[in-house]
Structure formats: structure tokens, C-alpha cells
Amino acid sequence: METLFVYIRDLYILSRVKFLVNLLLMVMLGMLEGIGVLMIIPLLMVTGIIPGMQASSDWAFGLDQFFQNIGMTLSLPLVLVIYTSINFGQSWLQRCQAMLNFDLQQEFAVSLSIRLFRAVAYAKWQLLMSKAKSDITNVILSELTRVYYGMNIFLQMVATALITIIQISIAFMLAPGLTCSVLVGVCVLFLFLRSFYMESRKMGQDITKLNSDLLFTLTEHLNGIKDIKSNGIESAQMNSFIRTRNMMKKNLSRYNKLQTRADMYNKVGAAIFISLFLFSSIEIFQLNPQQLILVSVISSRLWPKLASLQMGFMNIQTMLPGFRAAKELESQCLTAQEDLPQDEDGGRIELKNGVEFHDVSFYYESARAKYALVNADFVLSAGTTTAFVGVSGSGKSTLVDLLIGLLTPVKGNVLVDGEPLSEHLRPWRNSIGYVPQDPFLLNASIRDNLLWACPDASEDGVWEALRLAAIDAFVNSLPEGLDTVVGDRGVRLSGGERQRIVLARALLRKPSVLILDEATSSLDAENEKRIQQAIENLQGKLTIVVIAHRISTIQNADKILVLEQGQIVEQGNYQSLISNRVSRFHALACSSTE
Numbered sequence: 044m045e046t047l048f049v050y051i052r053d054l055y056i057l058s059r060v061k062f063l064v065n066l067l068l069m070v071m072l073g074m075l076e077g078i079g080v081l082m083i084i085p086l087l088m089v090t091g092i093i094p095g096m097q098a099s100s101d102w103a104f105g106l107d108q109f110f111q112n113i114g115m116t117l118s119l120p121l122v123l124v125i126y127t128s129i130n131f132g133q134s135w136l137q138r139c140q141a142m143l144n145f146d147l148q149q150e151f152a153v154s155l156s157i158r159l160f161r162a163v164a165y166a167k168w169q170l171l172m173s174k175a176k177s178d179i180t181n182v183i184l185s186e187l188t189r190v191y192y193g194m195n196i197f198l199q200m201v202a203t204a205l206i207t208i209i210q211i212s213i214a215f216m217l218a219p220g221l222t223c224s225v226l227v228g229v230c231v232l233f234l235f236l237r238s239f240y241m242e243s244r245k246m247g248q249d250i251t252k253l254n255s256d257l258l259f260t261l262t263e264h265l266n267g268i269k270d271i272k273s274n275g276i277e278s279a280q281m282n283s284f285i286r287t288r289n290m291m292k293k294n295l296s297r298y299n300k301l302q303t304r305a306d307m308y309n310k311v312g313a314a315i316f317i318s319l320f321l322f323s324s325i326e327i328f329q330l331n332p333q334q335l336i337l338v339s340v341i342s343s344r345l346w347p348k349l350a351s352l353q354m355g356f357m358n359i360q361t362m363l364p365g366f367r368a369a370k371e372l373e374s375q376c377l378t379a380q381e382d383l384p385q386d387e388d389g390g391r392i393e394l395k396n397g398v399e400f401h402d403v404s405f406y407y408e409s410a411r412a413k414y415a416l417v418n419a420d421f422v423l424s425a426g427t428t429t430a431f432v433g434v435s436g437s438g439k440s441t442l443v444d445l446l447i448g449l450l451t452p453v454k455g456n457v458l459v460d461g462e463p464l465s466e467h468l469r470p471w472r473n474s475i476g477y478v479p480q481d482p483f484l485l486n487a488s489i490r491d492n493l494l495w496a497c498p499d500a501s502e503d504g505v506w507e508a509l510r511l512a513a514i515d516a517f518v519n520s521l522p523e524g525l526d527t528v529v530g531d532r533g534v535r536l537s538g539g540e541r542q543r544i545v546l547a548r549a550l551l552r553k554p555s556v557l558i559l560d561e562a563t564s565s566l567d568a569e570n571e572k573r574i575q576q577a578i579e580n581l582q583g584k585l586t587i588v589v590i591a592h593r594i595s596t597i598q599n600a601d602k603i604l605v606l607e608q609g610q611i612v613e614q615g616n617y618q619s620l621i622s623n624r625v626s627r628f629h630a631l632a633c634s635s636t637e
């Protein structure tokens with residue numbers, strides 16, 4: 044119920060006026076349903092067109108009188124004009140309501156998805172890391188789509204409920220005892236169908252889980268498609284997909300069965316209700332014929348409304364878990380927002396002195412018992428090149444993530460030119476050029492990939508960055524040059540070309556600090572040499588931080604920090620560290636050349 048209230052509140056807050064007008068139009072249309080057909084017979088009777096039939100409606104006589112007063116006769120053409128006009132009016136109202144409804148639905152869709160996307164985009168890295176990407180995609184795409192469609196069902200339900208209340212009130216005025224007995228019958232039916240609502244909700248939760256599983260299988264498959272093909276394990280992936288897809292089918296069939304069963308009970312209930320109703324009207328309440336006709340008309344309209352209310356309620360129950368999943372994701376992301384102005388034009392930091400790590404410790408929330416970094420204390424001087432080395436799992440990436448401000452120390456401070464990094468996160472991020480181990484490229488041209496991080500860069504600036512990254516000759520040699528499309532994640536380029544394009548992109552931003560996170564680890568000697576050369580050309584011009592697996596690539600670094608189990612166990616330049624034959628660095632260097 045709480046989720047339903049939040050849903051209504053969100054919908055109402057979005058656009059109060061449209062929400063209320065839409066609802067009003069829905070109620071009006073519901074009340075006017077079939078009015079044209081209902082009116083035509085009394086009007087035809089008044090005109091005497093149907094011989095031998097006497098009209099009994101006061102309003103039809105009133106209308107006839109009105110036309111007589113203005114010197115017109117209620118003839119057949121006039122009746123048909125009135126009938127057509129009523130239908131036109133109704134259709135026009137219907138169209139207005141449909142358009143308003145569509146607008147509201149789209150506004151709801153856009154606002155919910157933007158809100159959620161923003162919450163995700165500015166959430167802390169640590170939270171995002173802990174989530175499966177497919178779960179986030181599923182909530183933003185599939186679950187929210189269910190929520191938008193649910194809006195229509197929900198509004199329809201509210202309108203139906205309002206119409207039903209009006210009809211019940213009229214019925215109550217005409218025959219209070221009978222109406223009360225009808226209401227008791229309705230309550231009994233609602234209680235009887237309660238288990239259906241609970242089952243619907245459970246199925247809604249299953250749909251959320253299965254949607255997520257399906258997307259997970261699909262995205263994991265596409266992400267790992269090369270590995271999957273190379274290892275010949277397509278069939279295992281296929282089986283997992285088929286299993287989830289079949290479970291979805293089973294779940295939907297179950298839902299379909301539940302719906303058709305509820306529909307059947309409603310119809311049987313209607314027959315029982317009408318029989319009991321007629322029996323009690325005639326035998327117990329002894330209504331006069333006029334009351335009987337009126338209450339019969341109302342009740343024959345009441346039951347379908349109640350049935351549609353029940354079906355609507357069931358549909359809402361299946362939709363609500365989708366809404367809850369979206370709200371949960373949003374609230375988790377909002378409570379873990381980065382302290383970062385969303386305006387990206389937050390200036391830059393030109394590093395003057397350097398970055399200091401003061402006694403910094405960090406552990407991951409999912410592994411609190413184990414520090415990934417312990418009491419790190421060092422300085423990255425501006426304009427120098429520093430390398431982090433250590434065996435796998437020693438804490439190098441954690442250190443870099445703390446340097447970028449993606450992670451926040453659980454103890455200690457990171458200072459940028461003497462100021463806490465956390466207070467200057469936006470300008471700091473604007474000043475960083477980051478080249479990851481697995482470079483991220485858009486399925487677009489080389490030009491678009493470069494401009495992605497720096498939209499205002501000039502053509503000359505782009506070529507300068509390509510030159511610095513030692514990839515200008517390659518781009519020049521391509522028939523389409525900068526307009527060459529690189530394919531999904533850059534599949535049409537070699538690993539080395541990808542790395543250098545991403546390096547060029549990082550350099551295009553003219554960063555104060557360039558971070559190379561194992562940027563050469565997967566390259567062959569030739570490509571590694573090229574990147575190496577590119578980095579050496581940059582040395583002294585900006586502050587460079589390198590994570591390196593191959594010790595040979597960091598011989599020219601000004602400072603090397605050796606990490607072991609989250610601790611900086613040695614630091615110094617290459618010569619001082621390598622000359623100590625019992626140092627960890629020496630051992631690392633030996634194992635890296637083996």
C-alpha cells in the first residue's frame with residue numbers, strides 16, 4: 044500500500060492540473076458513456092416517430108418544449124442532428140482526454156527516467172560498482188516502461204472508482220437497503236479475490252526478477268562474446284537464456300490464468316449478484332416498477348465497473364514491484380550521491396605543488412574486514428611522473444581511484460595543492476586525463492570519440508593530441524581519416540591503436556594530471572614502445588601517474604611506489620630501488636622479465 048501512495052504522490056506532484064483535469068475528463072466520459080444511444084429513443088418517442096409508443100422522460104419533453112419556444116419542431120432530422128452532435132462532443136472530449144493522458148504518461152515517463160538516470164549518474168562509484176549493470180538497465184528500461192503503462196490503468200481505475208461511487212450514491216438514494224446489501228456482496232467478492240491481488244503482486248516481483256535475469260544473460264553474453272566464442276561455450280549461454288525465457292513464459296501464462304480466472308469469477312459473480320438482486324428487489328424490498336427499472340439500470344452498469352476495478356487493481360499489483368524497484372534504486376543512489384556540482388563547467392585545477400596522501404586507509408564496504416589500502420603516506424609532486432607497482436591485488440587501482448576521488452578514504456586525507464580533494468571534486472575531475480586498461484570507445488568516428496571528452500576542441504587541437512599520443516600517422520593513413528568509425532567499443536582497431544586513441548582523447552583535455560591505469564599491459568612490445576615513447580614525450584609537461592605491470596616501462600619515472608597488501612612498502616627512483624638486490628622491487632622486476 045505504501046508503494047501505491049508514493050506512486051500516486053509522484054504522479055500528482057508531476058503535474059497537478061493535468062492529473063486532475065485528466066481524471067475529471069475520465070469521470071465525465073464514464074458518466075456520459077452511451078448517452079447518445081440512451082437519448083435517441085426518448086427523443087424519437089417525443090417526436091411521435093415511433094407510432095404507438097409514449098415517451099416517459101421529462102427531459103425529452105423539456106427539450107421538445109424548448110424547441111417549440113424558439114419556433115422549431117423536434118423533427119427526425121433535428122433529433123439526428125442532436126444525436127450526431129452529442130456523439131461528436133463525446134468523441135472530441137475523448138480525444139482531448141486521450142491526448143492529455145498521453146501527455147501525462149510521457150511526462151511521467153520522461154521525468155521518472157531522467158530522475159533515475161541522474162541519480163545513477165551522480166551516485167558514488169562504490170555503490171555503482173556493487174550493482175550489476177544489467178539490473179540498472181532493467182530498472183531504467185523495462186521496469187519503468189511497466190510503470191508508465193500502469194499509470195493509464197491506475198487513472199482509469201480511479202475514474203471508475205469515482206463513477207462507481209456516484210452510481211452507488213444514486214442507488215442508495217433510490218433504495219438504501221438494497222444498495223447496502225449490494226455493497227456487502229461487493230465486499231465479500233473483494234475479500235474472496237484478495238488472494239488474487241497477493242498473487243498478482245508476487246508475479247509482478249517475479250517479472251522484475253526475470254526481466255533482470257534475462258537482461259543480465261544478454262548483456263553478459265554480448266560483453267563476453269569474444270571469450271564465449273573462443274572457448275566454444277555458446278550452448279551454455281544459450282541454455283541460460285532459454286531457461287530464463289521459458290520461466291518468463293511460464294510466469295506470464297500463470298498471470299494469464301489468474302486474470303482469466305478472476306474474469307470468470309467476476310462473470311459468475313455477476314450472474315449470482317443479478318439473480319439475488321432481482322429476487323431481493325421483488326420479494327424482500329418490494330420496489331415499485333419505476334424504482335426497479337432505475338436500480339436495475341444502475342446495477343447492470345455497476346457490476347462491470349466493479350469487475351474492471353478488480354482487474355485494474357490486479358494489474359496495478361503486478362506493476363507496483365517495478366515501481367518499487369525504481370524507487371529503491373533511486374533512493375540508494377540519492378543517499379550515495381557524490382558531493383559534486385552537476386554543472387560540469389566547474390573550472391579546473393592547474394596543479395602547482397602536488398597531491399598529498401596523508402595516512403590514507405580504505406576498505407570496500409563488501410569486504411570491511413580487509414583494508415585494501417593501509418596508511419598510505421606520500422606526495423605526487425606537480426610535473427613529475429610517479430609509478431605504482433605491486434603484484435595483483437596489492438591495491439594499485441584502489442590508490443588511483445582514491446586519487447581521482449572515485450573512492451573516499453575511510454581514514455586520512457587526500458590533499459590537492461594543500462586543499463582537501465573532496466572540496467574540489469568537480470574541478471579536480473575536470474583536470475584529470477584517465478586512460479584505463481580496457482579503453483572505452485564509442486561506436487562512432489575517431490573524431491567523435493575524441494570530441495566526446497572535449498566538445499570544444501579545434502581540429503588543430505585534435506591533431507596535436509593525436510601526435511602526442513603517437514597515433515597521428517595511423518589516423519592519417521586511414522582512407523576516411525578522423526571520420527573512420529571504430530566499431531563497438533573500438534573493435535575495428537587493434538588494442539594498441541585503441542589505447543593510443545584513448546590516450547589522445549585524455550590529452551585533448553589538456554589535463555593537469557594524466558593517469559595511465561595499466562595502459563600498456565595488454566600490448567605487444569612494438570605498441571608498448573610507441574605508448575612508452577608518447578608518455579616519455581609528455582614527461583615534465585604534466586603530472587603523470589602510471590600503474591605498470593612491466594617494470595621495464597617505468598624506468599624513467601621520477602618516483603616509484605611499491606605496494607604490497609595495501610601498504611606502500613618501498614618508494615624511490617628506479618636506480619635506488621633496483622640496486623637493492625633484496626628489495627621487493629628487485630624481486631618484482633625479476634619476475635616481470637621472466
Ligand SMILES: Nc1ncnc2c1ncn2[C@@H]1O[C@H](COP(=O)(O)OP(=O)(O)OP(=O)(O)O)[C@@H](O)[C@H]1O
Nearest residue numbers: 172407409410415434435436437438439440441442
Ligand atoms: N569492489 C571491490 N570490493 C571488494 N574488494 C575489492 C574490490 N575491488 C578490489 N578489492 C580488493 O581490494 C584489494 C586491492 O585491489 P586493487 O584492485 O586495488 O588491486 P590491484 O593492485 O589494482 O590489482 P590488479 O593489479 O590485479 O588490478 C584486493 O584484495 C581486492 O580483492
